[in-house]
């Protein structure tokens with residue numbers, strides 16, 4: 001479904017990704033692991049069209065999407081839940097959701113209403129809080145809203161950048177449950193995480209990114225048992 005080849009991304013003259021290549025099959029949950037500064041956010045931002053790669057290609061389904069602006073990538077069916085959520089705090093929950101549908105593939109009235117019904121069913125809390133200002137909700141609720149907003153564009157591939165960051169353990173479990181459920185409903189998932197135990201448990205496959213390079217890949221269950229991963233990321 002997604003086929004990434006040889007991405008090299010720079011901030012000004014500083015290179016932060018080197019020949020990053022990986023793929024995702026339709027229906028999979030794939031995790032991109034790596035410590036702080038490894039280049040995980042840079043990778044998903046490049047896929048989304050927020051950053052440009054100097055080299056290589058990004059193919060989604062049968063189309064080359066490298067170089068497309070972000071709104072066009074969303075319209076192809078890829079949505080990003082950004083690190084730090086980036087919801088609009090002074091707007092209501094409902095207004096935040098409606099903004100997520102502002103792309104040609106999802107903005108027709110009937111579709112928008114269908115999607116809204118779908119996400120409010122997935123997140124009943126948001127239904128109760130429709131009129132509340134987004135910034136007054138708890139961190140966990142804001143994370144749910146960020147996911148729900150991304151879903152309003154009806155993505156085929158949902159990318160989540162560290163969705164569990166800063167959340168209480170019980171809320172983290174809820175976030176991973178939702179990701180699992182979305183995948184069961186047919187949404188393909190690219191998950192970026194440092195919380196690797198939970199992430200690998202729900203992943204079909206994972207890639208380990210270190211200092212801008214993919215250094216390891218495998219099935220989720222295999223990597224959980226991998227000596228290198230245990231040492232580097234689980235502190236065992």
Ligand SMILES: Nc1ncnc2c1ncn2[C@@H]1O[C@H](COP(=O)(O)OP(=O)(O)O)[C@@H](O)[C@H]1O
Pocket residue numbers: 011016034035036037038039040041042043
């Ligand atoms: N806007 C930026 N300008 C310059 N350097 C950046 C910028 N954003 C990230 N970097 C650098 O790029 C590298 C990768 O960052 P990032 O992709 O955010 O890593 P991760 O998400 O894995 O923590 C880091 O060395 C970081 O300091």
Ligand SMILES: [Mg+2]
Pocket residue numbers: 040041042083161162
């Ligand atoms: Mg990051």
